[in-house]
Amino acid sequence: MTDKSNTPAEHKDTWQTPPEIFRALNAEFQFQLDAAASTHNALCRKYITAEQDTLKTEWGDYVENGYVWLNPPYSAPLPFVEKAGKEKELNHVGCVMLLPADISVGWFKEAVKTASEVRLITGGRLAFISSQTGKPVGGNNKGSLLIIWHPWPTGSCQFKTVDRDQLINFGKRLMERAA
Template sequence: MTDCTGSNTPADQRDLWRTPPAIFFALDAEFCFQLDAAAALHNALCRKFITAAQNTLETPWADYLNVPGYVWMNPPYSDITPFVKKAAAESANRIGTVMLVPADTSVGWFWEAIQTASVVRFITAGRLAFINPVTGKPVSGNNKGSLLLIWKPYPRTHCEFTTVDRDTLMAYGNSRLARREAA
């Protein structure tokens, strides 16, 4: 997760927490991500990425990928709404987005997301341990679960609610990482 506003105050330190690699690699097997739309030079998960300086909220994502295609995004959790709006707008351009966010259905950005997203996938049976950007180690004590908001790169007919087991997702991602490192 990258702070796309360029702020780096202690209040938004959690905005800098990184996606657990196993989660990304498990989802990449399904979606074949072409772009990490909220990244920094040191933590980009795709070859093509957009940094805070490039401002993902203003940059046309089609400049970075083949359309139709998928974008990965772990937005700053301090202000998710503009990233939901951006993913919804880009879906009209045949760009799909998979966004990792807290599992909180009581907030305005969640209601806004389900108006345009194709899938809400709750990660069940445990919380994710995000990666501390300074130590590179997993951070325990995440106080919320996580979910994936998925905008598909073709016209939406409805919003489907599904689940995926955290440990199954992590095991699959870790097996992909192990094969990658062995190659």
């Protein structure tokens, strides 16, 4: 029996995007970079680790006329939202960011100032993947949304919805075809 008393508790900030969700979105955006990853959970061939600090790294060094995937730490999303807006403006790098569906917070107000689109994920909550076990975890107490910065000028932010189950099923089909 293993003594787990010294094992640190897993923090929600380390939860990984459900692979079906990523696969479905990747079909649309063809991500060139996972901007908040580790060697164990990177979803793209190119990725930026916490040690490399995505907030200080120029995404344009990794991306050319395309998109970054970003599932930032939910405990402090504002700096990542600001970074995505700056990267769009300065380097013409697009970003798709997965965040909790909470429009009452300051980071959301900041995001809609620079984002091209907000997609509310309807029909249920996402089951994120544990960084310790690699299995889906419960405990996601909010819905989710996608904030999208296109790499070109888009005018005001558009609001749309996407059904969670449709995203998951589409992503699963893509994964089955690739297997």
